[in-house]
Amino acid sequence: GENVEQHPSTLSVQEGDSAVIKCTYSDSASNYFPWYKQELGKGPQLIIDIRSNVGEKKDQRIAVTLNKTAKHFSLHITETQPEDSAVYFCAALSSGGSYIPTFGRGTSLIVHP
Amino acid sequence: GAGVSQSPRYKVTKRGQDVALRCDPISGHVSLYWYRQALGQGPEFLTYFNYEAQQDKSGLPNDRFSAERPEGSISTLTIQRTEQRDSAMYRCASSQPLNEQFFGPGTRLTVL
Numbered sequence: 315g316e317n318v319e320q321h322p323s324t325l326s327v328q329e330g331d332s333a334v335i336k337c338t339y340s341d342s343a344s345n346y347f348p349w350y351k352q353e354l355g356k357g358p359q360l361i362i363d364i365r366s367n368v369g370e371k372k373d374q375r376i377a378v379t380l381n382k383t384a385k386h387f388s389l390h391i392t393e394t395q396p397e398d399s400a401v402y403f404c405a406a407l408s409s410g411g412s413y414i415p416t417f418g419r420g421t422s423l424i425v426h427p
Numbered sequence: 428g429a430g431v432s433q434s435p436r437y438k439v440t441k442r443g444q445d446v447a448l449r450c451d452p453i454s455g456h457v458s459l460y461w462y463r464q465a466l467g468q469g470p471e472f473l474t475y476f477n478y479e480a481q482q483d484k485s486g487l488p489n490d491r492f493s494a495e496r497p498e499g500s501i502s503t504l505t506i507q508r509t510e511q512r513d514s515a516m517y518r519c520a521s522s523q524p525l526n527e528q529f530f531g532p533g534t535r536l537t538v539l
Binding site: 318320323348350355356357358359360403405409412413414415416417418419420 | 431458460467468469470471472475482483518520522524525526527528529530531532533
């Protein structure tokens, strides 16, 4: 089955700095990579995703990159704000299957004002 | 409803008791997923339904765990003879087929 590794487990930055979270996956059949933000007391919420036919995708201050050869993908947040503080999860799945994601262990991002 | 709801939000039970956790998906969503999330971990797949049919239950840890969705809407995850190791956050998500999953707030289960 799929195995997703996520680093770092915690990330502390100053407001305005950039934050990068990295994930690796093991199953070459995985072709869809969503990122979720989980705020305290809430369930994970999809914030951005990328498919294997694309190398990079950007949405305002967040961007994702994918290196399919190396089987790793990353989340980049620029100009971080205190409200970006949350736990972020990466996931990998095959969109041709049952659409069941395998999640990383999560990164707790703390943005200090 | 506006989103996925789960009840109860918190459940404390004694070892050996049965518990039933409820998920109310977004109206009209075909697919419903159950996950378990331990502290400091990502959600771990348990089982999922399309309409009322259970499509995959490979993630259920053992036969004390079962789930149903008899009318293709509300789902119940039942844990029989609970053990301390069952303590975790149980999350439900719903979606249209092969589409973005929307997660509920979860039920925090504590087994004493």
